[in-house]
Amino acid sequence: MSIMNEYIEEAEKDLLHTYNRFQVVLDKGQGVHLYDMEGKSYLDFVSGIGVFALGYGDTEYNDALKAQIDKIIHTSNYYYNMPAINAAHKLKKISGMDRVFFTNSGAEAVEGAIKAARKYAFLKDNSTDHEIIAMNHSFHGRTYGALSVTGNPHYREAFEPMIGNIRFADFNDFESVKSQVTDKTCAIIMETVQGEGGIYPATEEFLKNVRQLCDEKDILLILDEIQCGMGRTGYMYAWQKFGVKPDIMTTAKALGCGVPVGAFLMTEKVGANSLVAGDHGTTYGGNPLAAAAINKVLDLFETKHIIDNVREVSEYLEEQLEELKKRHDCITCRRGSGLLQGLEFDHPVAETINAALEHGLILINAGANVIRFIPPLIITKEDVDEMISILEPCI
Ligand SMILES: *Cc1c(COP(=O)(O)O)cnc(C)c1O
Secondary structure, eight states: OOHHHHHHHHHHHHSOOOOOOOSOOEEEEEBTEEEETTOOEEEESSHHHHTOTTOBOOHHHHHHHHHHHHHOSOOOTTSOOHHHHHHHHHHHHHHOOSEEEEESSHHHHHHHHHHHHHHHHHHHHSOSOOEEEEETTOOOOSSHHHHHTOSOHHHHGGGOOOSSOEEEEOTTOHHHHHHHOOTTEEEEEEESEEOTTTOEEOOHHHHHHHHHHHHHHTOEEEEEOTTTTTTTTSSSSGGGGTTOOOSEEEEOGGGTTTSOOEEEEEOHHHHTTSOOTTSOOOSSTTOHHHHHHHHHHHHHHHHTTHHHHHHHHHHHHHHHHHHHHHHOTTEEEEEEETTEEEEEESSOOHHHHHHHHHTTEEOEESSTTEEEEOOOTTOOHHHHHHHHHHHGGGO
16 A cells, blocks of 8 residues: 555544545645645646635745744734734725724634624614525535525535524525515625535626615625635626625635635725624634735735736636537536636536546536636646646546
């Protein structure tokens, strides 16, 4: 048995079995390539599920983290720290939002967003029976609040009861959303591009209609940009493409490019009328190391013209995926936005993904029949060509 297989066997004895992992132990990364512990190289079209936007081993990023480690890693949120102050300022600038709360993960950002929305409603009428509308096939995370608004009954079933007063509507179906609105509705939460649910971008019309509905009824629009945000769609945040600004938004994944961070952001209207001292907190959120990562990531997005690259390469990726679809009848649909793309097959894709891994290409699914393409944002057209040339024989 190879040493790698021994490690995998060990892992299966020690780790709680909550993931069906690919049979590979990854050891290091460089650029858009990952290497397993036996030195085999893989072209990475998953980027740690949309986390490693800048690719692996970026020297400037690594040096910034090392410098921060030597200065101070943690302080607690009872004190100010410079990296967090700078990161909040930059995040406001790229998002156009007004207030920032740093978390350690995406799910925690969703928790905070839900709490802020409920508090906002509570301050209006002093009651606690408000409702939130979430979308079928959505994914917002595994903690109780986030799971409660996740539109996948299979993920929720064994863990009921969820937090109360959540209603589900169909994504991209405005009539369905309207039919769930009551005078108790305090928020509507959705991903701007549904990720785990199969790569479905919200249509401009749907977003605009929901925004208008929210404005009319003082319902808060919460957009979850954890997967589709941070430049992935060719805009810093996916909603910016249509100018449909949320009242509260969540961001994580690529925000720290590997260091576990997240944030929820809100407009001044919500900031001034929701969470106050004592309402919410976290030990680690926005600690100096995490915030240093955010600062460097946001700087590198500018100096490396990441958004420009996404726009250029994603156009090419879309073309190549469309060509691939034409050549294979079993591919039924391509959809997505920017460097978040999905190819839907008329059969489960697990075998194809495993074969690709065998041939040195890392891919992931989004639902049983959809291959998801969510590469580092620094990929080139040559990387796209290489990806297609490895994937095609595996279909
Ligand atoms: C990944 C994800 C989350 C959860 O983030 P974690 O960091 O895993 O807690 C929430 N919403 C969306 C859209 C995601 O893709």
